[in-house]
Amino acid sequence: MSWKFSSLFARFKRSKKSGPSSHLDLKLLRQIKSNVFPSWSQFKYLGSFLDATEKKAIWSATGILFLTLISWSIYAIATHSLLTPKNGGEYSEALIGQPKYINPLFASTNDVDADVSSLIYSGLFKYDSDKKLAPDLAEKFTIANDQKTYDIELKKNLKWSDGEPITTDDILFTFETLQNAETGSPLITSFQGVHVEKTNENTVRFTLKTPYAPFLDALTLGILPEHIWSEISPASIRLAKFNIQPIGSGAWKFEKMVKDNTGNIQNYSLINNDYFYGKKPYLKNLTLKFFNNQTEAVAALRSQNVLALSFVPHNLKDKVSGKNLNIFNLQLPQYTALFFNKSVMTELKDDDLRSALAQAIDKNSLIKEALGGDGTAIDAPILAGNLGYNDNIKKISFSIANANQLLDKKWPRLQPEEYFKIRHEQILKSVNSNKQTPKDAPAPSVSTEEENKITEMIRSEMSSGQNFYRKLGKTDILRLSITTADTPEYVKTAQQVSKMWQEIGVQTNIATVGSRQIVRDTLKDRNYQVLIYGEMIGADPDLYSFWHSSQSEYPGLNLAKFSNRDTDKLLEDARTTLDIDLRAKLYQKFQDILAKDLPAVFLYSPTYIMAVSKDIHGINIANLVSPADRFSTLNDWYIKTKREIK
Numbered sequence: 001m002s003w004k005f006s007s008l009f010a011r012f013k014r015s016k017k018s019g020p021s022s023h024l025d026l027k028l029l030r031q032i033k034s035n036v037f038p039s040w041s042q043f044k045y046l047g048s049f050l051d052a053t054e055k056k057a058i059w060s061a062t063g064i065l066f067l068t069l070i071s072w073s074i075y076a077i078a079t080h081s082l083l084t085p086k087n088g089g090e091y092s093e094a095l096i097g098q099p100k101y102i103n104p105l106f107a108s109t110n111d112v113d114a115d116v117s118s119l120i121y122s123g124l125f126k127y128d129s130d131k132k133l134a135p136d137l138a139e140k141f142t143i144a145n146d147q148k149t150y151d152i153e154l155k156k157n158l159k160w161s162d163g164e165p166i167t168t169d170d171i172l173f174t175f176e177t178l179q180n181a182e183t184g185s186p187l188i189t190s191f192q193g194v195h196v197e198k199t200n201e202n203t204v205r206f207t208l209k210t211p212y213a214p215f216l217d218a219l220t221l222g223i224l225p226e227h228i229w230s231e232i233s234p235a236s237i238r239l240a241k242f243n244i245q246p247i248g249s250g251a252w253k254f255e256k257m258v259k260d261n262t263g264n265i266q267n268y269s270l271i272n273n274d275y276f277y278g279k280k281p282y283l284k285n286l287t288l289k290f291f292n293n294q295t296e297a298v299a300a301l302r303s304q305n306v307l308a309l310s311f312v313p314h315n316l317k318d319k320v321s322g323k324n325l326n327i328f329n330l331q332l333p334q335y336t337a338l339f340f341n342k343s344v345m346t347e348l349k350d351d352d353l354r355s356a357l358a359q360a361i362d363k364n365s366l367i368k369e370a371l372g373g374d375g376t377a378i379d380a381p382i383l384a385g386n387l388g389y390n391d392n393i394k395k396i397s398f399s400i401a402n403a404n405q406l407l408d409k410k411w412p413r414l415q416p417e418e419y420f421k422i423r424h425e426q427i428l429k430s431v432n433s434n435k436q437t438p439k440d441a442p443a444p445s446v447s448t449e450e451e452n453k454i455t456e457m458i459r460s461e462m463s464s465g466q467n468f469y470r471k472l473g474k475t476d477i478l479r480l481s482i483t484t485a486d487t488p489e490y491v492k493t494a495q496q497v498s499k500m501w502q503e504i505g506v507q508t509n510i511a512t513v514g515s516r517q518i519v520r521d522t523l524k525d526r527n528y529q530v531l532i533y534g535e536m537i538g539a540d541p542d543l544y545s546f547w548h549s550s551q552s553e554y555p556g557l558n559l560a561k562f563s564n565r566d567t568d569k570l571l572e573d574a575r576t577t578l579d580i581d582l583r584a585k586l587y588q589k590f591q592d593i594l595a596k597d598l599p600a601v602f603l604y605s606p607t608y609i610m611a612v613s614k615d616i617h618g619i620n621i622a623n624l625v626s627p628a629d630r631f632s633t634l635n636d637w638y639i640k641t642k643r644e645i646k
Contacts, residue, residue: 093308178221359398
């Protein structure tokens with residue numbers, strides 16, 4: 001039965017006026033419907049009583065009510081809950097090269113090995129996200145008053161990824177193996193004269209011959225499991241399968257790898273180490289994919305075959321820009337410098353020449369052209385923010401006029417045709433000296449063909465951008481050769497420096513060497529006049545290996561073969577004191593002398609660029625000690641999320 005509230009109410013009012021029969025009407029009404037509101041079966045007739053306007057109004061009101069409820073629900077959830085990381089997901093990254101020795105004893109010579117080793121192994125200490133040294137496997141440590149004795153106590157209940165316990169015997173085994181010459185570790189010199197012993201079941205003691213301030217930094221070295229490596233002789237360690245399928249104590253452990261037909265590893269998969277003693281990663285899987293060059297790696301990132309590219313070269317930065325990627329501009333304790341080798345070219349011993357060459361370099365322009373602006377101009381080997389940084393050091397101002405004024409004193413200017421004449425005479429003399437003629441016979445003449453070749457060779461030497469040259473002595477020309485690695489960054493840097501030196505009349509040639517060959521041959525023999533190269537100084541600015549005179553020959557890294565008794569003493573004192581303020585003052589004095597003697601021109605500190613998909617959250621890195629330290633906060637990275645009530 002259908003009815004309207006208005007008609008029923010009107011009938012009810014009339015029934016009250018009709019006398020006693022009103023009670024009968026009321027009873028009848030109650031029998032029809034005892035409730036105030038109509039039933040659902042009655043609601044279906046509502047449309048019969050409403051016109052089009054009323055229906056539209058009701059539907060609009062219902063829609064508004066529905067949307068309001070949804071909006072308030074979303075608001076309530078958002079304000080009373082947090083979006084938090086959830087376990088799961090896979091992170092993949094592109095690396096250039098091949099893993100060879102995922103072993104802390106050898107990994108320092110290969111960036112790929114160092115990256116993977118940092119994920120699988122852990123050391124007594126580690127660097128945190130602020131580049132500060134913090135205990136890792138170590139629980140605590142003490143340093144004796146003599147500053148030569150270090151007692152390191154291990155955390156309790158440590159285990160390797162295969163479930164075996166980590167003990168002090170593993171610590172002893174690692175460092176004794178490293179110190180064995182048959183092992184062939186490049187780190188052996190860092191631990192020469194260091195005695196390691198076990199003082200109790202949970203403590204190891206390191207005893208040094210002389211105090212060494214950065215010693216704890218050296219203990220970031222990954223520890224090896226004795227039960228895996230002890231039956232392998234030191235001479236055979238490089239051949240063991242555990243260099244590629246390691247057992248470690250880090251947050252990640254080896255799962256599997258995929259090789260191509262040539263035996264190269266394409267994919268290398270890691271999973272969570274269930275026995276890891278620290279914070280467990282949110283990510284469940286980690287896949288490293290290896291490529292031959294940066295171009296292939298960038299293509300893999302653009303096609304989403306990987307979620308990240310460990311290092312983006314400056315010349316390919318525009319290829320990885322996009323709304324789906326985050327670009328991280330990171331800083332490393334690394335600098336690129338121009339080293340003068342006075343022992344190969346004696347003219348470089350002249351202070352005016354080195355000063356003029358330094359003043360002719362516009363560092364800001366160099367960074368813009370060679371690095372696309374991704375770098376910072378520097379004036380010393382210790383960078384801003386590091387111990388011993390000296391902002392008041394003597395800086396070399398860019399000035400072509402001053403540089404030319406210095407050179408004009410000793411090296412007269414030559415016009416291009418004068419240069420041509422001197423070079424022609426030099427080459428002609430060289431050609432004739434190779435021809436066998438009697439002593440008293442006149443100098444042989446060259447053929448037209450030979451003359452044309454000589455002319456062509458000289459013209460090819462001469463740059464259209466060089467307006468004049470410099471005379472050296474009576475019959476020679478001031479020429480320099482820059483040697484550098486054949487990477488895009490170094491090549492562009494050398495080209496820009498060459499152009500700048502042309503403006504002061506110094507003819508400059510560029511010799512590029514393969515990245516491996518430059519270490520094996522060029523640096524080993526110190527066979528260069530001018531070298532453009534980069535050095536990584538690490539978290540602690542111990543510059544002994546880079547600038548002490550005892551490090552002038554290979555494997556030392558004193559690439560300028562710089563020798564100065566005062567700076568030697570400063571570097572020796574700085575590495576033997578734990579007094580931070582005193583060390584800083586010693587390094588500042590060292591840099592003052594370096595700026596005065598000018599054995600090198602410090603050009604820039606390049607920016608380390610990393611590209612990561614926006615699907616990866618929780619990345620919090622800014623400054624690195626080494627490229628592998630980009631993984632220092634990997635356990636905080638996540639892909640999946642969930643909501644939790646506040």
